[in-house]
Amino acid sequence: MAFSKRVYRSLPFELVEEILKKTPAESLNRFKSTCKQWYGIITDKRFMYNHLDHSPERFIRTDDHKTVQIMDPMTGIFSDSPVPDVFRSPHSFASMVHCDGLMLCICSDSSYERTREANLAVWNPVTKKIKWIEPLDSYYETDYFGIGYDNTCRENYKIVRFSGPMSFDDTECEIYEFKSDSWRTLDTKYWDVYTQCRGVSVKGNMYWIADTKEKFILRFDFSMETFKNVCVCPPIGCTGRLGCFSGDRLSLLLQDTDFGGEEEVSTDIAVWLTNKLSDEVVSFTKYFNVTSPHLPLLQCHGDMARPGYFIGDHKNILAWCEGEVEEDDKWYTCITLYQIDQCGIRKQIETGRHRSFRYLDPFICSYVYVPSLIPVPE
Template structure:
C-alpha cells in the first residue's frame, strides 16, 4: 500500500482540502512536506473556501456547531474576554477570523477591538483606539492586492455621533481617517453586517427607505447596493449565500409570522438584484422577534432550498432547526439557561468557517 509521502502533490492537496481544519492543526507535525503545504497561503485560502459553514457562539466556552452532523465542540474563552463576555457587542467573520468588539465593565461607554482566530486560539487586541457607543465595524481587504493585508473599518452609524470614518491597517498597525468617505444613513450597532469577498455589507435606512450599503475596501468608500421599498426595516437579517452573494431573511410579525428568503445576483456588477429564494407560512414557524436585549437569529442557506437557523427562545434556550417551504423540521434545543443565568444568549451566534489564516496584527 502506498504511503501519503509517495502520493502526487495534487492528490495530497485534494485529500487535505477535504480534511477538517481542526485535524490539519494536528497534521502539521506529521512531516515537513505537510507542514509546508498546510502553512502555504494559497492552500490556506483554498481550504477555507471549500470548508462548510458552521455556527459559533461564545458563552462560558467557545462553542462551534457542526451543521452536518449536529455535533458541538467547546474550547476556552480567550483570556481577554473572560470577564467581559457578556459585554461583547459584535463579532464579524472574515476568512475564519473574528473581529471582536466588547466593553470592559469599567468603561461601558467605550469599546475594545481585537482580531481572534477561534481555531488557533490566537487573540490580538487592536491598540490605542477606543470605539464609542454607536460606532459600527467591519473587516475586509483590497481584492487587488495579495490576500492577508486586512483592514478594520470603524464609523458612526447614527445621528447622535459625529460622522467619522476610520480605517485600521493591520500590517502597519496604524489608524487613519477617511476624509472623503462619508456614511449618511442609519444602521444599528447590533446589525453586525456581513463580510463577503473582501467587502462589508449592512442593512440600513435613510429616512423611510430601506436598502443595503457596502463598503469597498479596495477604493475605501461606501456605495448603495439595492433598495427594499416593499419590506419594513425591522425583522430583516442579512447573510452570505454561496460564498460570494448576499441573502436576506425577512419575517412578517403578523401571525403566523411568514418567512421570506431572498438571494442576490453577482455583487460585482453595478446594479445588484435580489430574487425570492423561497417563502413559507406555517403555524409552527418560530418568531424571530427582534428586540435589542434578545439575540438576532443566525442562519445559513443549505441545499434543497432550506435554511438552518439558530435562535433564542424567551432568552432562556437556544434552538436550531431547518426551515423550507414545507415548514420546520429537525428542531431541537442546543442549550438551556435559567432567566438569571443567560450570559451569552444575547449574542446568539455567528456563521463561521474555521481556517488556518494567521492573525495579521
C-alpha cells in the same frame, strides 16, 4: 510510526496536497507536527487560501459567555471549547463579523462613555490566536465595525470603524490596516446603519443595511476605501438578519413579529437573495416564503439575540435561535436549532439552556463561519 512516515513519503506531492485540502482545518492544525512535508504544505499561504475557499460553512456561537460552540449545519454535530480567558468579563462578546475564518470581535462595555481601553479584537478560533486592536483615539458603544481586505492583495486585511447616531462628537470614519498597524481618518458622510440586521463581509467588502428615506444596502469597498449604495432592500419588519449566500451574494432573512401585544405572534418567514454582487446592477428577489401555522419566533422579543441562519440547497433554512422559558419563577434562555422549509418546521433540537440575563446576552445568537488556518495578521 516509521512505516507510516515511509508511506507518507511515497505518496506523490499532489496527492498529499489534495488529501489535505479535504481535511478539516481543525485537524490540519494538529497535523502540522506529523512531518516536514505536511508542515510545509499546511503552512503555505497558497494552500491555506485554497483550503479556505473549498471548506464548508459552520455555525459558531458563544454560550453564556463561557463556551464556544461550533456546529456543522449538515450533520448537526457540534463541538464545545472554553471561551478564551481574554474574552471573559470585562471584554465579553457583544457581536462578531466573519472574514476568511477570522472573527472581528466587538466586545461589550458596561457604560456608554468613551474609553481608551481596547475592546476590539481579531480572533482565529482554530489557531487560538488573538490580536487586540487599540483605538486611534477612542471607541464608542455606538460604533459600527467591519472587516475585509484589499482585492489586489487578499492578505492585506483592514478594519473600518464609523460612528453611529448617538456619538458624542461629529461623525468619524477610520480605517485600520494591519500591515502598518495603524488607523487613518477617512473623509466621508454620516451613515445611519440599521443595527438590528448587523453587517456581513463578502469577498473582501463589508455590507450593512442603511437607512435614509428607505432602507438600502451600503457597501464599504476596502480596495477603494469608499462607501456605496448598492441596492434597495425589501421591507424589513421586526426580525431581520443579513447574510451571505453562495459566497458571492447577499441573503436576507425576515420575519414580521408583533412585539406590541401581551404575547408575541409570529408571522411568515421570508428569504430574499441578491444576484451576484459583482454584477453591474444588484437587486433582491424573494427566494422562498414560509406560510404555516405554529412557526417559531426567530426572535422571541426585542431584547433577545437575533437568529443565525444557514440556507440549504432545497429552499430550506437552519435557524439557530434563542427563546425564553420560565421554571420555578426563574427565566432561562433556551437555544434551539430549527430546520424549516416551505411546509413549516421539519425538525427542532434544543442545544443548550442557561439562566437568562437579558441585557448581558450577545446581540446575535450565532454566526456563519468558515474554519481556516489563515493567521491573525500581526
